[in-house]
Amino acid sequence: MSFRRFVNLITNDCAQNTYALRRIDMSRFFKNENVSSLLGLDPPPVKDCCLPDVMMNFYPPQREDSGIMEFMRVKNKVVATDQKCGACMYEPEMHAVRTLPRFVKPKNWPISIAMGNNLFVLDRAPNGNSTRNFEALVYDAPSPHRQGDWDWHALPSMPPPPCARNGNEDPTWADSCAAVEGGSHIWISATGGDAANAWTYSFDTQRLVWSKPADWTLPFCGIAEYIPELHKLWFGIASRDHGRVFCASDLAAASFSQEDRRPPVLHTVFDDMAGFSKEWRLVTAHAVHLGSGKFCIARFFDRSRPRSEDTPVHYEVKENCVVFAGVEVVSLEGKLHMVKHNSERYMLVDQELQWVL
Numbered sequence: 001m002s003f004r005r006f007v008n009l010i011t012n013d014c015a016q017n018t019y020a021l022r023r024i025d026m027s028r029f030f031k032n033e034n035v036s037s038l039l040g041l042d043p044p045p046v047k048d049c050c051l052p053d054v055m056m057n058f059y060p061p062q063r064e065d066s067g068i069m070e071f072m073r074v075k076n077k078v079v080a081t082d083q084k085c086g087a088c089m090y091e092p093e094m095h096a097v098r099t100l101p102r103f104v105k106p107k108n109w110p111i112s113i114a115m116g117n118n119l120f121v122l123d124r125a126p127n128g129n130s131t132r133n134f135e136a137l138v139y140d141a142p143s144p145h146r147q148g149d150w151d152w153h154a155l156p157s158m159p160p161p162p163c164a165r166n167g168n169e170d171p172t173w174a175d176s177c178a179a180v181e182g183g184s185h186i187w188i189s190a191t192g193g194d195a196a197n198a199w200t201y202s203f204d205t206q207r208l209v210w211s212k213p214a215d216w217t218l219p220f221c222g223i224a225e226y227i228p229e230l231h232k233l234w235f236g237i238a239s240r241d242h243g244r245v246f247c248a249s250d251l252a253a254a255s256f257s258q259e260d261r262r263p264p265v266l267h268t269v270f271d272d273m274a275g276f277s278k279e280w281r282l283v284t285a286h287a288v289h290l291g292s293g294k295f296c297i298a299r300f301f302d303r304s305r306p307r308s309e310d311t312p313v314h315y316e317v318k319e320n321c322v323v324f325a326g327v328e329v330v331s332l333e334g335k336l337h338m339v340k341h342n343s344e345r346y347m348l349v350d351q352e353l354q355w356v357l
Helices: none
Strands: 006-013 018-025 056-058 069-074 077-082 088-092 096-099 109-116 118-122 134-139 149-154 173-180 183-194 195-206 219-226 233-237 246-249 266-270 282-289 294-305 318-332 335-348 351-356
Touching: 006 294, 018 069, 069 118, 109 173, 109 183, 109 219, 134 173, 149 351, 173 233, 195 282, 219 246, 219 282, 233 266, 233 282, 282 351, 294 351, 335 351
Parallel strands: 173 219
Antiparallel strands: 006 018, 006 351, 018 056, 069 077, 077 088, 088 096, 109 118, 118 134, 134 149, 173 183, 183 195, 219 233, 233 246, 246 266, 282 294, 294 318, 318 335
């Protein structure tokens, strides 16, 4: 599998309410050495670096309650949407922007997963926005009578939680998702009310129907990705330990059957957080597969800093940073091992984390 060189980092400029897309070159994060010779060695210390130049700025509508944008990735393209249902597609290699048809309905911090040329987008709070909370961006191939183009397709909404007493009014939060069974199904885990009310639905991407829910959840935060060359496992950020660790799970061994209930379990947990300064608080983490067993692990941190004399007492001053790390998973003698390569820290001045794609 070829190596994906660039990862997209998108941040929000708090002062100007713009969104800046930068590309992190991951090729410099990996050592050109035999990976087996690096097993068990301490990784190099985290290097403080400057953020690369902005590749593209995105400006949302400036009216009240309209300034939030969402970003997703399909293949090598970045899809941007706003709260007025506007959408566009940015192609970094060509540095070109394509307009897209409008969203059927705005989404609140959606969770999205790409399969082939299609992008499935679900509102993370689907039951608070119960109708048309699930859509797909589909590329319609050209025919003798028309050119190929992209279009949004409304999909059946995710059913209300099984514990719901007030139907679609009960709060639901989609936590994680994964494509399974060769991409014919999407599993989506959600919680409602509290952690005790958690379940997983399966969506059939061919028949466009939802399954009855299973009373277990995926062991991931966000998106898990299937890597067949690594013991046919799914990889992502673990839902345990507050999203601190990178992990793998065998989702193929799980079952939705009520008669043969088998929740997925963690196969391997990789503790790649050792050595991080405790003065920084982990906010969120992302894992991006780069190909050939290599991953980008991006973690966002914040910490309080001393107030100056003119800072109001009630105002908490925070510093934000993001750490990008290159890690590699290899199979030796039937077991998975992780090699930690280089890491870089970027301070986010007057910027907030948004997406790593």
